[in-house]
Amino acid sequence: MMDFDIREKVQPIGKRKGQTVYFAQAKSQQYLTNNMLVARIVRETSLSEGDVKNALISLSNVVCEALEMGMSVDLAELGSLRLSVPSRMMDSKEEVTVAKALKNPKIIFTPKQKMRDAANRVELSIDRGKKEVSSEGGSTEGDDSGQGTLG
Numbered sequence: 583m584m585d586f587d588i589r590e591k592v593q594p595i596g597k598r599k600g601q602t603v604y605f606a607q608a609k610s611q612q613y614l615t616n617n618m619l620v621a622r623i624v625r626e627t628s629l630s631e632g633d634v635k636n637a638l639i640s641l642s643n644v645v646c647e648a649l650e651m652g653m654s655v656d657l658a659e660l661g662s663l664r665l666s667v668p669s670r671m672m673d674s675k676e677e678v679t680v681a682k683a684l685k686n687p688k689i690i691f692t693p694k695q696k697m698r699d700a701a702n703r704v705e706l707s708i709d710r711g712k713k714e715v716s717s718e719g720g721s722t723e724g725d726d727s728g729q730g731t732l733g
Contacts, residue, residue: 583705585609606708649689661693 586606593601616638623634645663648655654664668685672678693701 583707584611586706586708588708588710609709659694659696661691661697664690664692666690 586608588604589607590602590604593599593603620631620634620638623629624631627634629637645655645657649663649665652665654662656662665687666689667687669678670683670685672683677683
């Protein structure tokens with residue numbers, strides 16, 4: 583699940599200049615640490631913790647070597663990695679050089695359908711931070727968890 587807060591901002595430019603606008607901003611996202619990842623892989627396979635750690639280190643090394651050679655990398659069910667090197671527009675052919683025209687390489691990850699489907703299934707909710715009044719007259723914090731939820 584990903585939770586969002588509602589934020590407000592006064593627009594500094596554009597057709598809404600000076601207007602207060604509202605938007606959803608993600609709260610801090612949960613994180614799967616390397617140790618948690620290793621533990622889950624160990625639980626799902628017959629590999630030892632050391633085997634999994636070595637495989638992840640080796641994967642990192644192989645991917646880095648391939649990227650250094652300008653190669654794309656197919657990561658099976660995860661997707662693929664490739665380099666993209668944007669180029670600046672130059673006025674003449676002679677100006678098109680590595681130093682002047684080519685920008686820093688970017689790594690682009692393209693997920694496979696299984697990963698895209700998993701991302702599309704994430705439950706989303708907006709925390710409205712409203713106070714609800716209970717039947718006894720006291721107030722309790724509520725998050726309108728039923729409203730603004732997709733999934």
